[in-house]
Every structure is written in C-alpha cells, then in structure tokens.
Amino acid sequence: MRTTENNRDDDSRPKRGSPILESILENARNRRHLGQRLAAVDTRLDTDVLLDIVRHGPLLETLLEQPLDHREIEERLGVSRATSHRFTQRLDELGFITKINSRFQLTGLGETVAEEVLRFETNVQTANRLSPLLDCICEDLREFVIESFVDATVTVAAPEEPYRPIERFISLVENSDSFRGFNTTHMAPIVLGEFHRQIFDETETEMVYLPHVAEKLFEAYPEHASEAIESGHLTLRTRDELPYGLALFDDHVGIGGYDESTGQMQVFVDTESPVAREWAERVYASVRADSEPIVEQIDSLH
Structure with missing residues (x-):
C-alpha cells in the first residue's frame, strides 16, 4: 500500500507542518523503536521503578499545581498519614521531590516525570476510547x-x-x-x-x-x-x-x-x-x- 503521509516539499505534496505536528509525527515514527534505542545505551528502567512512578502519578500531578505539606496531601488524595509519608519518602528517594519549609515540591526531574505520566495516562485513556x-x-x-x-x-x-x-x-x-x-x-x-x-x-x-x-x-x-x-x-x-x-x-x-x-x-x-x-x-x-x-x-x- 502506498503511504499517505509523505513529507516532500514540492507542488504536489503536503509541505512540512507546524513544529507541534512535526514533533508529534516524529515521535509517532520513532516510538516502535524506542526500546531498541534504550537497549543500545543500556538505560532501561527497572520495572518496579516504572510501577512506582505510575502508582504515584496522582501525587505527582497534585504537586504540579503547587507545593503541599503532609496534611494537604492527605486531604487532596484522601489517604492516611502513614500513606502520605510513604508516598513522599519514595518520591524523595527517586529524586522527584524536595522538602522546603515543611512543604513538598517537585524537582526539575519530578516536573518532567509528572508531565510524562500525565501524557501517558491521557494517551492510554484516549486509545481506550478510540x-x-x-x-x-x-x-x-x-x-x-x-x-x-x-x-x-x-x-x-x-x-x-x-x-x-x-x-x-x-x-x-x-x-x-x-x-x-x-x-x-x-x-x-x-x-x-x-x-x-x-x-x-x-x-x-x-x-x-x-x-x-x-x-x-x-x-x-x-x-x-x-x-x-x-x-x-x-x-x-x-x-x-x-x-x-x-x-x-x-x-x-x-x-x-x-x-x-x-x-x-x-x-x-x-x-x-x-x-x-x-x-x-x-x-x-x-x-x-x-x-x-x-x-x-x-x-x-x-
């Protein structure tokens, strides 16, 4: 079957799209090969770490909005004090959060990971709907x-x-x-x-x-x-x-x-x-x- 998404800049073919579209398309073209690229540089994450990141997605998302203390985390997520402490301890171990003036806030790494978790959930949910x-x-x-x-x-x-x-x-x-x-x-x-x-x-x-x-x-x-x-x-x-x-x-x-x-x-x-x-x-x-x-x-x- 002939491709429907050629990328030639002549009079009969579609011109290059906006930077947003080109970036999304590039990701789409490469996503099936990401495993090979990760294996080549030997940087595959441990499965337990990936599970922890997804499991703590709600807290990462909440901290994207603003820093919170333990009491506020418990109220926002509807969890116990012990669970709140366990969550923050694990995210601290992963380098995703830091504590300043009794409040937990995302590190630069944590912000990036939180956004990627949101994107992952969004795409999976969209795929389910579609x-x-x-x-x-x-x-x-x-x-x-x-x-x-x-x-x-x-x-x-x-x-x-x-x-x-x-x-x-x-x-x-x-x-x-x-x-x-x-x-x-x-x-x-x-x-x-x-x-x-x-x-x-x-x-x-x-x-x-x-x-x-x-x-x-x-x-x-x-x-x-x-x-x-x-x-x-x-x-x-x-x-x-x-x-x-x-x-x-x-x-x-x-x-x-x-x-x-x-x-x-x-x-x-x-x-x-x-x-x-x-x-x-x-x-x-x-x-x-x-x-x-x-x-x-x-x-x-x-």
Missing part, C-alpha cells in the same frame, strides 16, 4: 496523531442503533458548506438519495474513491453526478488503494472504520482539534496527489 476505530484501521495508521483526539466524539454502532456512526457523519455534512474526503466505500449508503443530492447540489464536495466505488455512484445517479461535476460543484477522483475513511468538514475532521464483511460503518470519530485538522489536511493532500480525476464516466454520457 479502540473501536483502532481495531478497524490500526494497521494503516502508524503515524496517527492520537494526542489530538483526546476530546474527540466517538460514535459506535450498536445492535439497537446500527446507523449511529453514519447519522453522526451525515449531521456534520449537513452543517458544513464544504466537504472533502476519501474512503474505501461510499461515505454514506448509496441508497440515501437525500444525502447524495446534498453533496451534489448544496455542499462543495471533493471525494477520492476506489474506481469501482465511483462507478457505482455513477450507476445510481448518472445525470445528477455528471451535472454536479461539470458545474464544478463536485470533484470526484479515484485511487487504486485507500487506507481508511477520512472526512474534512468546515470545523471538524473525522475518521471512519468499517466492517470488512458488510462494508457498514462501525465507528466514526470526529474532532475540532487544530492539530488533528493539520494532520488530516496533510494526509488528504498526499492521497489526492496520487489520485486521478473522473472523466470517462462523464464522456460516456455525451
């Missing part, structure tokens, strides 16, 4: 910017509500003046005529489909689709391979995951995150650059 999506598309998202989907809306199909993801997707299209995307199947079921009339007539639309998916669209709406393309209201392109479903609206970006056997959308995740938008624009530009405009179907109707 698990229905990740299970569908994880193979194709080695550079997925999970940090930008912390506050994402996750809509999952359920036995009693199998169309929840597609309904969420359609609601975003209806509230957007423009829509761009690519997908391995139709963005919405081909039988939803009202939706397709909207993207033909009301929403400035550009879509990249697999060739056979585009053909089915023309079979279902031959004149309407051709008129929309000729008027410039709809841009339809094809690509032989696509990794998953990506949608860019005016204010949101979304990713869809599908059941391979039925082709039905199982999960749709969307967010207004600026970093997610930048990532999605980058991916879409790369996919679009490797696609071809639809012309044969239009010519056959004349």
Whole structure:
C-alpha cells in the first residue's frame, strides 16, 4: 500500500507542518523503536521503578499545581498519614521531590516525570476510547496523531442503533458548506438519495474513491453526478488503494472504520482539534496527489 503521509516539499505534496505536528509525527515514527534505542545505551528502567512512578502519578500531578505539606496531601488524595509519608519518602528517594519549609515540591526531574505520566495516562485513556476505530484501521495508521483526539466524539454502532456512526457523519455534512474526503466505500449508503443530492447540489464536495466505488455512484445517479461535476460543484477522483475513511468538514475532521464483511460503518470519530485538522489536511493532500480525476464516466454520457 502506498503511504499517505509523505513529507516532500514540492507542488504536489503536503509541505512540512507546524513544529507541534512535526514533533508529534516524529515521535509517532520513532516510538516502535524506542526500546531498541534504550537497549543500545543500556538505560532501561527497572520495572518496579516504572510501577512506582505510575502508582504515584496522582501525587505527582497534585504537586504540579503547587507545593503541599503532609496534611494537604492527605486531604487532596484522601489517604492516611502513614500513606502520605510513604508516598513522599519514595518520591524523595527517586529524586522527584524536595522538602522546603515543611512543604513538598517537585524537582526539575519530578516536573518532567509528572508531565510524562500525565501524557501517558491521557494517551492510554484516549486509545481506550478510540479502540473501536483502532481495531478497524490500526494497521494503516502508524503515524496517527492520537494526542489530538483526546476530546474527540466517538460514535459506535450498536445492535439497537446500527446507523449511529453514519447519522453522526451525515449531521456534520449537513452543517458544513464544504466537504472533502476519501474512503474505501461510499461515505454514506448509496441508497440515501437525500444525502447524495446534498453533496451534489448544496455542499462543495471533493471525494477520492476506489474506481469501482465511483462507478457505482455513477450507476445510481448518472445525470445528477455528471451535472454536479461539470458545474464544478463536485470533484470526484479515484485511487487504486485507500487506507481508511477520512472526512474534512468546515470545523471538524473525522475518521471512519468499517466492517470488512458488510462494508457498514462501525465507528466514526470526529474532532475540532487544530492539530488533528493539520494532520488530516496533510494526509488528504498526499492521497489526492496520487489520485486521478473522473472523466470517462462523464464522456460516456455525451
């Protein structure tokens, strides 16, 4: 499969992103090799130390806000005096805190570790929320910017509500003046005529489909689709391979995951995150650059 996240600075490829996005992407590219890098310099932490760091995460987070004495730690964390003393003793042994005027405050090392523990928890929690999506598309998202989907809306199909993801997707299209995307199947079921009339007539639309998916669209709406393309209201392109479903609206970006056997959308995740938008624009530009405009179907109707 061709990559969707090339990083070439020419006219047809996405330019380098913001420093924030580039840093996140670099971390994503390298994270699977971090173990090898750590082993090379022989600096792997003892598992018990890692467990201690995670176990003391709530206290590290609390001390990020301000220095506290034992009584305040006990009140904030809801722990006993003995537990408070045990916690502070261990963090002191690790070099994460120091005691000044009866109050415990983080050292420079402690601040860094506290922030990393928070980031770890955030990413794990986000991954748990996105698990229905990740299970569908994880193979194709080695550079997925999970940090930008912390506050994402996750809509999952359920036995009693199998169309929840597609309904969420359609609601975003209806509230957007423009829509761009690519997908391995139709963005919405081909039988939803009202939706397709909207993207033909009301929403400035550009879509990249697999060739056979585009053909089915023309079979279902031959004149309407051709008129929309000729008027410039709809841009339809094809690509032989696509990794998953990506949608860019005016204010949101979304990713869809599908059941391979039925082709039905199982999960749709969307967010207004600026970093997610930048990532999605980058991916879409790369996919679009490797696609071809639809012309044969239009010519056959004349």
